[in-house]
Amino acid sequence: MDLSLQHQAPFSSGAPAGGILFLDADGLDELQPEQLDQIQNMALVVVSANKQTAIRAYRWHPAAFLAPNAGYRCVRQAMNRCFHFWRQGLKWLDLPYRRNRVRIPLCQLRCVEADGRATILHCAGRQMRANYPLGKLCAQLPSPPFLRCQRGFLVHLGAVKRMAGGTLILEGDRQTISVSRRQVKDVHQTLLSWHALRSD
Numbered sequence: 001m002d003l004s005l006q007h008q009a010p011f012s013s014g015a016p017a018g019g020i021l022f023l024d025a026d027g028l029d030e031l032q033p034e035q036l037d038q039i040q041n042m043a044l045v046v047v048s049a050n051k052q053t054a055i056r057a058y059r060w061h062p063a064a065f066l067a068p069n070a071g072y073r074c075v076r077q078a079m080n081r082c083f084h085f086w087r088q089g090l091k092w093l094d095l096p097y098r099r100n101r102v103r104i105p106l107c108q109l110r111c112v113e114a115d116g117r118a119t120i121l122h123c124a125g126r127q128m129r130a131n132y133p134l135g136k137l138c139a140q141l142p143s144p145p146f147l148r149c150q151r152g153f154l155v156h157l158g159a160v161k162r163m164a165g166g167t168l169i170l171e172g173d174r175q176t177i178s179v180s181r182r183q184v185k186d187v188h189q190t191l192l193s194w195h196a197l198r199s200d
Contacts, residue, residue: 020045020082023062025053043082093140095121095130102128110159110170111177112137114152122175144194149187150180157194163187 025048043063048054054065064078091106108124114134121128138148145157149168161171166184168177168191179187 019043020063020079022047022066023057023060024048025057026050043084045078045082095132095137097128097130102130106141109146109156111153111155111175113154144190147187147190149177149183153177157191160191163191 020043022045025046045064046057046062047066063081093104110122113120148154161169166179
């Protein structure tokens with residue numbers, strides 16, 4: 001698992017508040033003051049093959065240190081130390097639910113189906129009915145990864161295992177969603193592009 005990232009990239013357009021920043025510290029002597037200001041609200045994970053770099057990097061107050069190609073156990077320990085910042089960096093969906101409201105991380109939303117003027121949200125390991133129309137929900141979700149594959153269904157491309165003919169087969173529970181005939185070609189191309197992007 002190669003965790004090395006270029007240190008210049010996060011500072012090109014400003015780092016977001018919340019979230020986790022992996023910083024490749026090899027060859028980096030110092031962070032500039034404006035760069036330190038950008039990362040103060042983030043969890044900093046320093047990646048370096050040099051133990052001396054790790055010692056020097058602690059003046060940047062990192063949440064964790066990792067060597068390149070770190071194993072699962074080391075990555076898990078590092079992520080546990082960054083959990084609060086990871087949660088801050090998540091994008092959430094805020095919807096009316098029964099007589100209350102519910103907040104769902106977008107990364108847990110697999111697909112959504114229309115149910116009259118309401119929607120049924122299929123999340124990781126559960127589903128719920130929200131008093132919110134599908135069309136209005138589509139306008140709030142980023143595309144990609146969310147794609148409206150037919151009039152009554154919206155799907156997260158990351159939840160799709162494969163496409164067989166005009167049917168999407170989802171990961172895990174093998175749920176299937178039919179694709180509108182007019183959209184089969186476009187959906188197939190979008191899915192190919194998404195998987196190619198994720199495999200880079």
